[in-house]
Amino acid sequence: MTDVALDPDRSVGTLYRKVAADLREAITSGSYGEAGRLPAEGALAERYGVSRGTVRQALAVLRADGLVTSRRGTRRVVLGNARVQSFSELLSFTHWARSMGEEPGGRLESLLRRPADAAEREQLRLEPGAEVYVTLRLRTLSGTPVMVERTVYPSWVGELVAQLPADVVSHTEPLREHGILFTDADHTIDVVAANADDARLLGCRRGSPLLRERRRTTDPTGIPVEWSQDRYLPGTVAFSIHNSLASSALSRHAREGD
Amino acid sequence: MTDVALDPDRSVGTLYRKVAADLREAITSGSYGEAGRLPAEGALAERYGVSRGTVRQALAVLRADGLVTSRRGTRRVVLGNARVQSFSELLSFTHWARSMGEEPGGRLESLLRRPADAAEREQLRLEPGAEVYVTLRLRTLSGTPVMVERTVYPSWVGELVAQLPADVVSHTEPLREHGILFTDADHTIDVVAANADDARLLGCRRGSPLLRERRRTTDPTGIPVEWSQDRYLPGTVAFSIHNSLASSALSRHAREGD
DNA sequence: CCGGCCAAGTTGGCTGTGCAACTTCCCTGA
DNA sequence: TCAGGGAAGTTGCACAGCCAACTTGGCCGG
Numbered sequence: 001m002t003d004v005a006l007d008p009d010r011s012v013g014t015l016y017r018k019v020a021a022d023l024r025e026a027i028t029s030g031s032y033g034e035a036g037r038l039p040a041e042g043a044l045a046e047r048y049g050v051s052r053g054t055v056r057q058a059l060a061v062l063r064a065d066g067l068v069t070s071r072r073g074t075r076r077v078v079l080g081n082a083r084v085q086s087f088s089e090l091l092s093f094t095h096w097a098r099s100m101g102e103e104p105g106g107r108l109e110s111l112l113r114r115p116a117d118a119a120e121r122e123q124l125r126l127e128p129g130a131e132v133y134v135t136l137r138l139r140t141l142s143g144t145p146v147m148v149e150r151t152v153y154p155s156w157v158g159e160l161v162a163q164l165p166a167d168v169v170s171h172t173e174p175l176r177e178h179g180i181l182f183t184d185a186d187h188t189i190d191v192v193a194a195n196a197d198d199a200r201l202l203g204c205r206r207g208s209p210l211l212r213e214r215r216r217t218t219d220p221t222g223i224p225v226e227w228s229q230d231r232y233l234p235g236t237v238a239f240s241i242h243n244s245l246a247s248s249a250l251s252r253h254a255r256e257g258d
Numbered sequence: 259m260t261d262v263a264l265d266p267d268r269s270v271g272t273l274y275r276k277v278a279a280d281l282r283e284a285i286t287s288g289s290y291g292e293a294g295r296l297p298a299e300g301a302l303a304e305r306y307g308v309s310r311g312t313v314r315q316a317l318a319v320l321r322a323d324g325l326v327t328s329r330r331g332t333r334r335v336v337l338g339n340a341r342v343q344s345f346s347e348l349l350s351f352t353h354w355a356r357s358m359g360e361e362p363g364g365r366l367e368s369l370l371r372r373p374a375d376a377a378e379r380e381q382l383r384l385e386p387g388a389e390v391y392v393t394l395r396l397r398t399l400s401g402t403p404v405m406v407e408r409t410v411y412p413s414w415v416g417e418l419v420a421q422l423p424a425d426v427v428s429h430t431e432p433l434r435e436h437g438i439l440f441t442d443a444d445h446t447i448d449v450v451a452a453n454a455d456d457a458r459l460l461g462c463r464r465g466s467p468l469l470r471e472r473r474r475t476t477d478p479t480g481i482p483v484e485w486s487q488d489r490y491l492p493g494t495v496a497f498s499i500h501n502s503l504a505s506s507a508l509s510r511h512a513r514e515g516d
Numbered sequence: 517c518c519g520g521c522c523a524a525g526t527t528g529g530c531t532g533t534g535c536a537a538c539t540t541c542c543c544t545g546a
Numbered sequence: 547t548c549a550g551g552g553a554a555g556t557t558g559c560a561c562a563g564c565c566a567a568c569t570t571g572g573c574c575g576g
Contacts, residue, residue, distance in 0.1 A: 014559065035383065035480055040526060051561045056527085064322070066444060069480045072527045073568030077480040079442065090501050125293065183503045184337065186324060190496035191449055191469045209467025209492070211449045222293055222327045222335040234467070238448035241499060243348050245441045272529065298556060309531045314557085330557045331538030 019048050019058035027067055027078055038068060038076040066242030091182045091217065093139055093147070093230075094170035105140035106149075108166040109201065113158065123216055123227040124154050133158025138201045139230075145202050146236045151228040180225060185217040189239055192231065202233055209234055277306050277316035285325055285336055296326060296334040324500025349440045349475065351407070351488075352428035355399055363398035364407075366424040367459065371416065381474055381485040382412050391416025396459045397488075403460050404494045406468075409486040438483060443475040447497055450489065460491050467492055 023038075032038055041059070045052045059076065062068050068076045090096070097104035116124065116132040124132065132152050139147045151171075153161055160178055161171060168174065172182050192212040199206040210231040217226045281296075290296055299317070303310045317334065320326050326334045348354070355362035374382065374390040382390065390410050397405045409429075411419055418436055419429060426432065430440050450470040457464040468489040475484045 016559075042526085053562085054560060057559085066442065069442065069476075069478065070527075071478050071568080072529095072566095074479075074526065074570070076527085079476065079480050080444065091503065184324065184327065185501055186338065187499040187501070188496050189447055189469075189499070191467050191492040193467075209449050209451075211447075218327075218337065220327065220329050221332075222337050234449040238446050239497070239499075241445045241447070241497075243443055243445070245349065274529075300556080311532085312530060315529085328557080329538085330536095330559095332540070332556065334557085 015048075015050050016054045016057040016061070019044070019050065019055060020061040022048075023058060023062060024065075024067065027062070032078050034078065036078050038078070040075055063244070064242075066244070090187065091185055092170065092172045093149070094173065097141055102141045103143075104169055105143065106167070106169050106171075107138045107140075109136040109138055111135045111162060113155075113162075116152075120152050120227065124152065124224040126154060131155045133161060135161065136197070141236070146233055148198050148201050148231045149228060150230075151226050153226050154224065157225050181219050182217050182225060183220045184222075185215050187239075188214045194231070198231055202231075204233065211237065213239070273306075273308050274312045274315035274319070277302070277308065277313060278319040280306075281316060281320060282323075282325065285320070290336050292336065294336050296336070298333055321502070322500075324502070348445065349443055350428065350430045351397055351405070352431065360399045361401075362427055363401065364425070364427050364429075365396045365398075367394040367396055369393045369420060371413075371420075374410075378410050378485065382410065382482045384412060389413045391419055393419065394455070399494070404491055406456050406459050406489045407486060408488075409484050411484050412482065415483050439477050440475050440483060441478045442480075443473050445497075446472045452489070456489055460489075462491060469495065471497070 023044075026032065038044075038059075039047070041052050041055050044055045048055065059068065059070065063070045063076075066079055068079055070076055094104045094106075111133065113131055113133050116126050116130050120126070120132055121128065121130065126132070132154060135149075135151045135153070137149045137151070138145055139149055157175065157180060160175060160180070164171065164174055175182075190212050191209050193207045194202065194204055194210050196206055198204070198210060199208070202210075204210075211234060213230045213232070215226075215228045215230070216224060217228070219225050281302075284290065285296075296302075296317075297305070299310050299313050302313045306313070317326065317328065321328045321334075324337055326337055328334055352362045352364075369391065371389055371391050374384050374388050378384070378390055379386065379388065384390070390412060393407075393409045393411070395407045395409070396403055397407055415433065415438060418433060418438070422429065422432055433440075448470055449467050451465045452460065452462055452468050454464055456462070456468060457466070460468075462468075469492060471488045471490070473484075473486045473488070474482060475486070477483050
């Protein structure tokens with residue numbers, strides 16, 4: 001059930017990804033110990049029969065994932081060895097659930113088409129007067145409700161979504177068949193109180209806290225393809241991030257107006 | 259008040275950071291437009307008088323921050339231009355607050371020394387019988403309570419923390435003077451209900467929802483220096499992340515036991 | 517026994533080169 | 547008018563080499 005197309009490491013071809021995948025495997029299986037030192041770049045280059053630059057590219061992947069340190073003058077050190085392998089799962093609830101061995105489900109509660117409001121035009125970069133498709137879906141893990149998903153699609157995507165059967169589990173996978181790819185996303189995570197719909201669908205009290213993830217996703221060309229707001233029941237999921245002074249993609253910011 | 263030592267871009271010396279900083283400035287100021295195309299790598303190399311490899315290194319920084327796309331065959335495209343500049347602020351509440359123009363405050367509620375329990379030994383990688391320092395601090399923005407911070411330090415760090423005055427605003431800055439650096443961190447974000455202490459300090463009801471960030475921080479060598487649990491009042495902060503199929507450091511995972 | 521200096525080892529940074537894969541756009545031909 | 551082919555442009559990937567900055571550990575001297 002692993003989806004090669006969504007796994008950066010194991011995808012076809014390039015040398016540095018193969019090296020990265022092999023090193024990741026070795027690290028997570030404990031070959032280098034809890035806080036052990038990795039071989040030098042030169043040694044790895046010789047072992048794999050590649051240039052030092054290629055090894056460095058592979059190690060940059062592992063460093064970005066928080067698996068190893070990286071500082072001038074000393075060998076790399078294992079930071080953590082108990083880590084999930086693929087980190088691109090944030091782009092698809094379905095893919096994430098399956099990679100955990102859970103059975104994802106989705107039930108379409110409503111779907112409508114209407115003119116985009118100002119905020120939606122801003123997020124999806126649409127012209128005034130453009131229309132959007134708005135969906136409300138209840139998502140489940142192995143049958144139990146976990147999350148309410150409100151998604152706004154630009155019309156050229158929404159037209160395809162509207163044709164999907166109401167009980168389809170994944171939206172991104174059939175869209176991929178039509179050449180619509182979800183590759184980049186900005187996420188904002190905070191807490192919000194459940195409204196009447198949330199409470200009814202998730203089976204919680206109105207006003208009870210939910211973990212909210214707002215997400216704007218773009219395709220490889222940078223064109224926005226969805227703007228979504230997911231509300232999770234507390235205790236079902238947590239978000240995990242690694243950051244380092246040497247480059248990261250996370251920030252904490254004060255709440256602006258919604 | 260900008261802290262050069264914590265700003266990856268503007269820090270001294272290297273060419274690719276200067277190029278990255280310059281390009282970031284140009285992008286966020288709108289020089290390339292909303293979804294505009296960047297110049298080709300070769301053109302940038304010539305403009306800055308550096309090699310193409312150096313330009314690529316600079317662009318990798320911007321790509322990791324979610325500022326531009328990056329795909330084979332076509333020029334890079336601006337993804338978003340309304341972004342805060344430094345993304346390494348997650349390592350220090352004080353530094354983050356100041357970069358927003360807010361006045362951070364901190365009041366030590368309690369500090370004690372005791373043997374580490376099993377979970378703490380696991381997180382801080384301590385031997386059985388090792389002792390830890392535990393602090394409880396109320397943190398404020400411009401005077402208003404925002405967050406309760408519970409931090410566990412290994413003794414070699416805690417001994418220094420214990421000597422700081424109770425009203426010191428930043429812990430990481432004086433520790434840096436002693437050569438203890440906070441460079442890498444793993445964060446986990448979820449929702450939790452306020453307990454009696456939280457409610458008293460933050461002025462909210464017991465059981466009301468708080469945004470929780472658990473964080474394990476290591477120094478450049480990979481040695482854990484703190485394990486902290488921060489609880490934010492809703493509506494005060496949100497966490498923001500960018501991820502891409504081309505490498506990221508974020509994952510969503512099911513809750514395990516605490 | 518301790519402190520400091522020095523050499524070896526290691527990663528960071530930068531350059532230059534070459535080719536493959538891919539996108540875009542124009543032009544041609546039906 | 548539209549589909550297709552092809553050329554030009556651009557990024558991804560890999561190789562090789564060089565030096566600087568930094569860490570570590572051992573040796574030497576006090």
